[in-house]
Amino acid sequence: MNLIENSPFARKLSNFVVLTASELSALQNLHKRRRIFLAGRDLVQQGQSDQAAYILSEGWVCSYKVQSDGTRQIVDFQIPGDFLGLRSVLLRASDHSFEPITDIQAVEVQTGDLLETFANSPRLATAVLWAASRDEAMVVEHLVNLGRRDADRRMAHFLLELGARLALVGIGSQTGYDCPLTQYHLADALGLSAVHVNRVLRQLRENGLITFRSGKVTFDDRNRLVEFSGFDPEYLDQAGPLLK
Secondary structure: OHHHHHHHHHHHHOOOOOHHHHHHHHHHHHOOOOEEEEEOOOEEEEOOOOOOEEEEEEEOOEEEEEOOEEEEEEEEOOOOOOOOHHHHHHHOOOOOOEEOHHHHHHHHEOHHHHHHHHOOOOOHHHHHHHHHHHHHHHHHHHHHHHOOHHHHHHHHHHHHHHHHHHHHOOOOOEEEEEOOHHHHHHHHOOOOHHHHHHHHHHHHHOOOOEEEEOOOOEEEEEHHHHHOOOOHHHHHHOOOOOOO
8 A cells, every 4th residue: 555655646646635545545446557658659649539548657758739730739748646648538539649758657547447436436536636627727827838938937937847746746856856858848848949948948057047957957046946937836736725
């Protein structure tokens, strides 16, 4: 039970609800089908039907849509503790694709198992709904980021958000975190060119705000970075109402 209790998914849900032994047991039952996926090979493709959902245990994933001209817009990045394709078990087909950025471990969750768990553990279902609502709030904030923030503030806000998400599941800290994203990932997520991403990161580093080098994000002056980007973590609802 300790393995599940200390898993990123349980840590994430524990910020919303104090998980009981029976709820931890229900989570354990969901973790029956553990799978490994290699980096660069989609685990869910846009338009795919009859798809299971996944709970990401290790590694990073990006969710994206491909346009008719072949360009890609990354919608979000998934980290350990995130549900992948939750909408896919309710819609007839997935409306976007999921690609592992690193080799990942994920738990495959069949629709029937998920619905049975929700029926037997309503508080657990509420906690998953909280997590899904939080993810939706992040997508809204990403729209604001793309539409209303200039490039350097857009980058700063995005990297601060990633840090807050990672800290919630016990990965990373107030000073920084390991990050496997390339400049091309950042470009596709933030609506910039790779050249522009490089220029923005250099400017943020030279201003003493943040350093992104060799797969490591370091907040050189986090307080000033928060002020500069206008980052307000309220939309992340990190604590939640904490049901008991």
